[in-house]
Amino acid sequence: MPTLLVTGANRGLGLELARTYAAAGWTIHATARDPARAAELRAVAGAVEVHRLDIADPAQVQDLAAALDGTAIDLLVNNAGVNMLERTSLADLDYEGWERDFAVNTVAPLRLSAALAGNVAASGGKTIAFMSSRAGSITSNIAGGRYRYRSTKAALNAAIRSLALDLLPRGVICVAVHPGWARTDMGGPEAAISPAESAGWLKALFDRLEPHHAGHFLNYDGGELPW
Amino acid sequence: MPPGSKPTVVITGANRGIGLEFARRFGADRWRVHAAVRDPDSAEDLKALDGDVVVHPVDVTSDLQVREFADSLAGAPVDLLINNAGIIGPRGLTLDDMDFGAWVEVLRVNALSPVRMLGALLPNLEAGGRKMVVNITSRMGSIGDAGGGSYVYRSSKAALNAAMKNIALDLADRGLTVVMIHPGWVSTDMGGASAPVTPEDSVTGMLSLIDSLGPSDTGRFFDYQGETIPW
Numbered sequence: 001m002p003t004l005l006v007t008g009a010n011r012g013l014g015l016e017l018a019r020t021y022a023a024a025g026w027t028i029h030a031t032a033r034d035p036a037r038a039a040e041l042r043a044v045a046g047a048v049e050v051h052r053l054d055i056a057d058p059a060q061v062q063d064l065a066a067a068l069d070g071t072a073i074d075l076l077v078n079n080a081g082v083n084m085l086e087r088t089s090l091a092d093l094d095y096e097g098w099e100r101d102f103a104v105n106t107v108a109p110l111r112l113s114a115a116l117a118g119n120v121a122a123s124g125g126k127t128i129a130f131m132s133s134r135a136g137s138i139t140s141n142i143a144g145g146r147y148r149y150r151s152t153k154a155a156l157n158a159a160i161r162s163l164a165l166d167l168l169p170r171g172v173i174c175v176a177v178h179p180g181w182a183r184t185d186m187g188g189p190e191a192a193i194s195p196a197e198s199a200g201w202l203k204a205l206f207d208r209l210e211p212h213h214a215g216h217f218l219n220y221d222g223g224e225l226p227w
Numbered sequence: 228m229p230p231g232s233k234p235t236v237v238i239t240g241a242n243r244g245i246g247l248e249f250a251r252r253f254g255a256d257r258w259r260v261h262a263a264v265r266d267p268d269s270a271e272d273l274k275a276l277d278g279d280v281v282v283h284p285v286d287v288t289s290d291l292q293v294r295e296f297a298d299s300l301a302g303a304p305v306d307l308l309i310n311n312a313g314i315i316g317p318r319g320l321t322l323d324d325m326d327f328g329a330w331v332e333v334l335r336v337n338a339l340s341p342v343r344m345l346g347a348l349l350p351n352l353e354a355g356g357r358k359m360v361v362n363i364t365s366r367m368g369s370i371g372d373a374g375g376g377s378y379v380y381r382s383s384k385a386a387l388n389a390a391m392k393n394i395a396l397d398l399a400d401r402g403l404t405v406v407m408i409h410p411g412w413v414s415t416d417m418g419g420a421s422a423p424v425t426p427e428d429s430v431t432g433m434l435s436l437i438d439s440l441g442p443s444d445t446g447r448f449f450d451y452q453g454e455t456i457p458w
Contacts, residue, residue: 227369
């Protein structure tokens, strides 16, 4: 059976993806910063192994890569991320916090993907997906605000595009996805769709990815989003 | 502009390269030039320029130094801010030789610092006549135009573009014009001697473009010849 690795799987979309893929019979490697407190994740039925991982900690990334040495990973979902609901304006920007957001949202997913690129290339599925956001689309930005979130996701998109080009010769498909605005802790109760709906859409999308999707920015329903 | 008052430009990273050329041209054109550089002592070419060029010690990554610089202007109007200071970062171009540790530092200089400077000078810009902010970005930050590799530099300029488009939207009702300009691949220390565009030609193009821009152009991404670049 194919293997999924999903980060930030203790709650939200990560948890829902673990559930959805486990129900489909996949082997799941699910990561969380604090597995002891990830009760819902540990309760997911199926072949689920939970790993400790703070994606912003290079030593923990290295430990995980070592633990997974030789394991083919058909789908790597870089889901862990922060700070979607910021309310900052230009006048009250916290620059140190902004740098931390870059470290988690932009740098960490690339560090993890670089560490596991071999595992993905050795699989049948050969896919690396990144949870980006429509908020990171510079073209679509008409609302302003949310400086930190928008810029970290735009920077992530730029890095994903480069990664996609660099890994395509190895047959690996890298995509940036907008998972929809979902009713998770990050999305809030007013959000448009349920986490389960989002995970369902995403699995359907990931199941049908082809090499020509590599390096694209996709909505959860497969539609193309502009940079 | 009130009679007798000089147009004023603030330029970061003015000690060499494109920033130095901007300072030279504005100084010769009788603007007041406030040149913000990390190390005035070594900025010999800048200090030798003709015109009303004031050199300030400013590390653009320091909240304190940027605030002190802004305070030193004592509310004086600034017509144009050129966020030029930037770094190329580690030269590792491929995934295998990436320096992840350096990435946040490049984002700090290339994306956050221009925002910090704009924020600090906003009152001065609003008091000015031209109300313009030019951010020196790069075509390498165009995600739609992208090649592979150079993750750190590309993403830092994409982040700058995203942040400044955002600011353009937020400040539109104050009549500010905030734009991103790709200067070309310029034969400076950063671009290298084999780059096809001289600093003189790059700045000539950018000055002509800047002259033509107004509030309706805010939030746009151009190259030094005035062509629009995709995000």
